[in-house]
Amino acid sequence: MTTTPGFHRLRDFVVAMTRLVDAHGCVEEALLEGARPLLAALIAEDDWLPERFAQPDATHYRQFLLHGDPLGRFSLVSFVWGPGQRTPVHDHSVWGLVGVLRGAEISVPYRRTGGTPALAAGTPARLTPRMIEAVSPVLGDIHEVSNAFDDRVSISIHLYGANIGAVRRHVFDPVSGAAKEFISGYSADVVPNLWSSAGR
Numbered sequence: 001m002t003t004t005p006g007f008h009r010l011r012d013f014v015v016a017m018t019r020l021v022d023a024h025g026c027v028e029e030a031l032l033e034g035a036r037p038l039l040a041a042l043i044a045e046d047d048w049l050p051e052r053f054a055q056p057d058a059t060h061y062r063q064f065l066l067h068g069d070p071l072g073r074f075s076l077v078s079f080v081w082g083p084g085q086r087t088p089v090h091d092h093s094v095w096g097l098v099g100v101l102r103g104a105e106i107s108v109p110y111r112r113t114g115g116t117p118a119l120a121a122g123t124p125a126r127l128t129p130r131m132i133e134a135v136s137p138v139l140g141d142i143h144e145v146s147n148a149f150d151d152r153v154s155i156s157i158h159l160y161g162a163n164i165g166a167v168r169r170h171v172f173d174p175v176s177g178a179a180k181e182f183i184s185g186y187s188a189d190v191v192p193n194l195w196s197s198a199g200r
Helices: 008-024 028-043
Strands: 062-068 075-081 096-102 105-112 119-121 125-127 132-135 143-147 154-160 169-172 179-182
Touching: 008 028, 008 062, 008 075, 028 096, 028 132, 028 154, 125 132
Parallel strands: none
Antiparallel strands: 062 075, 075 154, 096 132, 096 154, 105 119, 105 125, 105 143, 169 179
């Protein structure tokens, strides 16, 4: 068994995040404000993510569930990006915080124009380790994300205000604005054992 020395960091995050949603319910502004320092502390060290939840796929990015609140109030996910991999333009329908753990990613925001093209790309942001980006239907919820590297894996840790793998979301054609509904699911049917020192 491979030991993950800092695995307690994940367990500590889940405990603190559960207390936060207990205190604030579904008040988005309070949760974004309170969750940001918790996520920042989690991604400040890269010694806690079990290896099985950091494995890339040769053809597409992977989304591993690290913890799902039993009441569906939040979920924590590792996104593993193989070299050059990217998402389509998509939304989330819930608030979220994205923090980079390894490598780097490029996030391109989109806004509705009311004309042609239907969506306009904003300024790309390069996110490197320890940087955090917020998304929500209030702040801006449509973007495209890609691995900043063509020769290495990048990993980001995503916190969402729902069980993101079960949320009905959309991918968009930027020119026509046509939306296609999808439910992402997850890349594995297991989650880390929070009570194991190695996360297994």
